[in-house]
Amino acid sequence: MGTLIDFILHVDDHLVTIVQTFGSSTYFILFAVIFIETGAIILPFLPGDSLLFAASALAANSVYHLNIWVFAGLFLLACVLGDSVNFHISKKLGQAATKNAFLSKYINEEKLHEAEGLFDRMGDIVITLARFMPIIRTFIPFVAGGSTMTYRRFLPYNLLGAVSWVALCCGAGYWFGNTAFVKAHFSAIVLGIIIVSLIPIAVTAIRGRSKKTAE
Secondary structure (H helix, E strand, C coil), rough: CCCHHHHCCHHHHHHHHHHHHHHHHHHHHHHHHHHHHHCEEECCCCHHHHHHHHHHHHCCHHHHCCCCHHHHHHHHHHHHHHHHHHHHHHHHHHHHHCCCCCHHHCCCCHHHHHCCCCCCEHHHHHHHHHHHHHHHHHHHHHHHHEEEEHHHHHHHHHHHHHHHHHHHHHHHHHHCCCCCHHCCCHHHHHHCCCCCCCCHHHHHHHHHHHHHHHH
């Protein structure tokens, strides 16, 4: 876990190492990380927002010979495919996945219930909004797949969330990631991105506990 935290907080340094080691294969490595974050269900803690921001910052620097449009396209595809695989796994397995001896060890029941609560209160649009919420974005497609929702109904919200998220994170990284201030305070900014993205989850959890206390 310590290694993962270090990777997230110093993602720019680690990405430089990956680029120098793997070259153009970096595109597919980062594609896999973003895909697995939601597609695998059991790995919601993988970096997302900060990874897109840092990768786009590197793409803006000609030293690394990376193309921002290739990144954006692959990240968009990874988002849509990851959520779609997640949705279909739930559609096929349903609650059996949470009862499975192996999967149940890695599926966070508390976060799954939070996702269910968000879905009940906000409706289909939460599929789009959840893309901006770490951890929860892994469980919302699973909740949607376990409901009566069809994939045709799920897909537009999935696409809207993916396009918005990739555009915002990649755009911010590309245009601001190489400024002197951001470079000097990159770790603090990454931490800030993580904290801001976790605020909706914290608010939802507090409201949920307050409601239970009132009842």
